[in-house]
Amino acid sequence: MTSPATTTGPVVRVRGVTKSFGGAAALKGVDLDLYPGEIHALMGMNGAGKSTLVQVLCGVHQPDGGTIEVDGHRHTGLNVRRARGLGVSSVPQRRELAMGLTVAENIMLGDLPTRRFGAVDWKAVRARAGAALSGLGIDIDVQRVAGSLTVAEQTMVEVAREVRRGGRVLILDEPTACLSARDAGQVRALVRRLRDEGVAVVYISHYIDEVMSVADRVTVLRDGGLVRSAPAAETDPAALVRDMVGRDVVSRRPERPAPRDEPGLAVRGLSHGHAVRDFTVEVRKGEIVAVLGPAGDAQSRLFDLLSGRVRPDAGEVLVDGRPVPPGRVGAALAGGLRCVTGDRRSLGLVQSMTVDENLMLAGDRFARRRLHRSADLARRAAPVRDAYGVVALSGNPPVGSLSGGNQQKVLLGKWLETEPVACFLEDPTNGVDVAAMADIHTLVDDLAARGVAVLLASSSAEEVMRLADRVVVVSAGRTVGEHDITAITRDELVATALGGQPQ
Amino acid sequence: MSLKTPSAAPDVASGGPSERRAPSRSTARGLLHVPHGGLVVVLILVCVFTALQADAFTSSQNLLNVLRQVSVNAVIAAGLTLLMTAGGMDFSMGSNAAVTLCVGAQLIDGGWSTPAVVVVCLALATLIGLVNGLVVTYTRVAPFVATLASAMLLDGVALLVLDGMSVTIGDKMSSLGNDEVVGVPYLTVVAVLVLALTGVTMRFTTFGRDAFAMGGNEHVARLSGINVNARKLALYALAGVLAGLAGLMLLSRLGAAAPNTAGLQTQLTAVAAVVIGGTSLAGGHGTVVGTVFGVVLLGVVANALNLLQVNSNYQLVVTGGVLLVAAIINEVQRKSSPGH
The missing domain is CATH 3.40.50.300 (P-loop containing nucleotide triphosphate hydrolases)
Incomplete structure (x- = not known):
């Protein structure tokens, strides 16, 4: 593990961002600092504002108030394209690959190398896509069709695509949901590798154990407000649950009547x-x-x-x-x-x-x-x-x-x-x-x-x-x-x- | 996430923020929140423009004429609305109507009594619809393809039945096609009844709600205990019988069967009307009220072009343009409505 790069400033600095939809406040003055080379877990219950915050970061939604700085420059009127140009992109929960195309095409999509007369240079496509994957230590054949990949492999291909496009701030929305232990382990290994390469990773997950093991810093949102933002080492699972829910959650086995004998x-x-x-x-x-x-x-x-x-x-x-x-x-x-x-x-x-x-x-x-x-x-x-x-x-x-x-x-x-x-x-x-x-x-x-x-x-x-x-x-x-x-x-x-x- | 359009729902708690803000919105934006608001605006604009340009438009004779023309389309569109809401599609209804019309004319010409002809024609049309349903349900061919094929097939059958001749039926059935009750043509009475029944079915019966569930997600509908196959057969048969009814209505209005009456072109108009009315091509959404507006809009535009003596070559151009504008307005409105 490398230590968070505290000497350099944050790559993204969010201050007092508010956002409401039709009168319902989804974000109430949220601050967030993302540092390169740090895994920043974003936690909260369904509806706490995690997704809205992510969408504001990626330019899907415009904040009603507050500021977003990237590399120290204030940006207003971010849209998805400009956010991506600044290196901020996300891998959504529902994977978005073109399922009928190969892994190589998916990685190079929108940036296919061409030869004269605009003919696609397939050799270069495969070579560059392969380089993007192996650069992150991912072992997937670039000639496979995206639809034949497992969910974990799809996640990895999407991550590789975003990194190749120059993603420096990568937001992963529940990347291990519905994965087996082995696949989830692979995804987590990739996330750690991204951190070591200096990417600022925002990691959204409901699994508390997972967050404790992978994250460097944890930010908890509740009802659209910021509850806590602290290094992961300074918190423990029970406190995290209390922060998210606002009370202690008791889920213990109760005494049930003995099963009937039929x-x-x-x-x-x-x-x-x-x-x-x-x-x-x-x-x-x-x-x-x-x-x-x-x-x-x-x-x-x-x-x-x-x-x-x-x-x-x-x-x-x-x-x-x-x-x-x-x-x-x-x-x-x-x-x-x-x-x-x-x-x-x-x-x-x-x-x-x-x-x-x-x-x-x-x-x-x-x-x-x-x-x-x-x-x-x-x-x-x-x-x-x-x-x-x-x-x-x-x-x-x-x-x-x-x-x-x-x-x-x-x-x-x-x-x-x-x-x-x-x-x-x-x-x-x-x-x-x-x-x-x-x-x-x-x-x-x-x-x-x-x-x-x-x-x-x-x-x-x-x-x-x-x-x-x-x-x-x-x-x-x-x-x-x-x-x-x-x-x-x-x-x-x-x-x-x-x-x-x-x- | 879930917060995209939370309070845009019509039943938001009174005094909610969106309600307080509503009056300050401009009328144009406010109209977006009235169901079919954009469509109504287009319809009114077309009516006002035509009325100003051609005095004949508002004459009772012309309005009755429009109502008669629109009624046949409305019956086809009503059945199609229910079917499309359930995620189905039937391109063959117009051709089914053509076959019914030709068979009916031949039978009357052959001396059959009118009630017998009506029963035979409706039975035949139902059977055709049922066959469509069987093909779509059990071979899993896409409804679009299967019914387009049967549309071409039935158009051909209609020509074969007539054998290149025009068959007149004299004044049999002419009272249905041309008479009025308290100033309203019988045809319109039939159409309104069909539309009302369809609307009530969609809104207030489990059969209608099953259609919404099937159109929204067929797997979920099946797992929830809905007999999806039986429902599909019933819906296609219903589309068939309504197509047959439309064929008989057309026969009574024209008093004769000629080659290339009704057919695929009629069906495309009905599909256009249903889509303009906001029914989803993918299923799961649909209203009869929207379909009524769609049918009337297309009918009025066709009538206006006639009255204004627009060169017939331009008529298709204008009709297509109106369709496109209505569809765009619809889409804009749909995006700003709850659930999207």
């Missing part, structure tokens, strides 16, 4: 291609069983197979002792099985529809309602909103305008209020802040206490330790172990599963 959900010999081989699990009513494995392993296929989107090659599913015909969504729902996806954007919620309508989307169809009245809908949705703590800034906006945590609560509310017998939850706290995570864990506890059989697929060992009664560990499509949660430690879990988000 099976709620039984999966026997489920197989699908090479991804899932002979998966068997039995969940009693009131019990939470976790399936833990490396990201992308068998547990990530369970949603498709259990929900009926995809027909398994073999195996049977029994809900409440009754077999559920495979490969049919309607049959799974009619049997009382509720599958909650971890991909709320493409499989969970209709982004353009309102909060209330999304909340009641499944419930109203089960109730075979014929008529739809928005006042009536709002009346029925109100208790669900309250129970799941869904907070919308105004009335009943399209669900896509809510923060990730709130969308996740809408998704859970949509499914868990439809009288489930058995539930399959996939990464229920994906991309959710600390406070919302604690809320969601409590909701899952309540669900089990109501006597629902809960099967949980997660790539986070912490979540499994917090929620599950038993854990089934999968690897390469096969079950490799089954443990009572009391009989195993977190580190043992991580070691068997190679999952989670360890340092």
Whole structure:
């Protein structure tokens, strides 16, 4: 580790930046100093203003007040192009590569070397793109098509592209979200390398352990205001959570009633291609069983197979002792099985529809309602909103305008209020802040206490330790172990599963 | 992040900052927040301009004529609005109408009774729509391609049915096409009924909301327990039956079936009207009110060009221009509305 370059001045100095959208203040006088050769973690809950601050830095939004200095020069009226010209750029959470082009083309996009008559010099494209990658110690074949890359590789290609374009201030928005431990480790190694090369890195992440291990300096935002900006060595995880949430967050295992001695959900010999081989699990009513494995392993296929989107090659599913015909969504729902996806954007919620309508989307169809009245809908949705703590800034906006945590609560509310017998939850706290995570864990506890059989697929060992009664560990499509949660430690879990988000 | 347009929603808490600021905005910007405001402005401008330039525009005879012309398009556009909101598309409705029109004319010419002809024609049109639906649902060919193919196919069938002749039906069905009830043409009554029913369906029934959910995200709709395949078949069949109705309305108005009546050109006008009305080509958004404005705007423009005796070569140019302007205004308005 190199020490932060305190002798030189900050490359970016933000003072008193304010920004509001339609009357709601998103940033209230935020200061931020970014030094070259320093990893600066930006933390805060969903809606704290992290993204707005980043968008102001990159020139997506103009600040209402305050100043932004780059290299000591004050800049007003920044736009994306000018910010990039000054070396400030970001790698957004949703990767933005042209998926049909090769890695080399993506890196050189907008700056393709040409020969006479404007013909693209493909040899030079490959050579320069390869140099950009190897300069950062990234080992990816430049001839591969971007769409075939893993998410981690896409992140690395985007980083290489920004650095090649002269990025000196690089903003990474949750670069390790939804990555396996190994891939996340690769991304973190790249981030450290960038720091050593003298890049000022802004690192946004919800994972506190990760931030503590990688960041040199931590800035915490809450409700659009600056709470703390200090070297990472001077803070500890508990203080960080308190700064973000504004109070202590308690998320401890509560005493749940003992599971009933009747099976709620039984999966026997489920197989699908090479991804899932002979998966068997039995969940009693009131019990939470976790399936833990490396990201992308068998547990990530369970949603498709259990929900009926995809027909398994073999195996049977029994809900409440009754077999559920495979490969049919309607049959799974009619049997009382509720599958909650971890991909709320493409499989969970209709982004353009309102909060209330999304909340009641499944419930109203089960109730075979014929008529739809928005006042009536709002009346029925109100208790669900309250129970799941869904907070919308105004009335009943399209669900896509809510923060990730709130969308996740809408998704859970949509499914868990439809009288489930058995539930399959996939990464229920994906991309959710600390406070919302604690809320969601409590909701899952309540669900089990109501006597629902809960099967949980997660790539986070912490979540499994917090929620599950038993854990089934999968690897390469096969079950490799089954443990009572009391009989195993977190580190043992991580070691068997190679999952989670360890340092 | 979530804060992009939080308080732009219409149901913002009273006394909220955006509400207080609203009156100080210029009218032009204020209009952006009225649904279809831009479209209404264009429509009013076209009407005022035409009325000033041609006295005949405001005569009751001309207005009735516009209403009759617009009614047929409105019925097609109503079905299309619902279908496009659900993420579907049907380019063959106009050609379906052409086939219905030709078959109907031949049957009446062959001595069939009018009620029997109506039933047979509507059944045929529904069947055509259902076949479209089956192809789109089960072969997964893009609706755009599948229905464009069936449009060409049906245009050809219509020509075959007529065999190059014009078939007149005398005064059978002419009361539907030409008579009025309390000053309103029957055709318009039918169109208004169809539009109102479609609007109510989209807004107040689960069937209509299913369409929005399917158009917004088909996977989510399916996982939420909506029988997406059955809904699609129903929607395409509905588009078919409305196309058949439009064909019969056209037949009653013209009193004859001639080659190249209705067809793909009619359908393109209907698609234009629906898109001008703000219905999303990708699905998930759509209103019947917008479609009504779109249909009326295109009808009025066509009528104005006739009245002003614009050279027919320029008529297409002007119509295209109006379409483009309306679409641009729509897009500007959509961007400033909540949820975007």
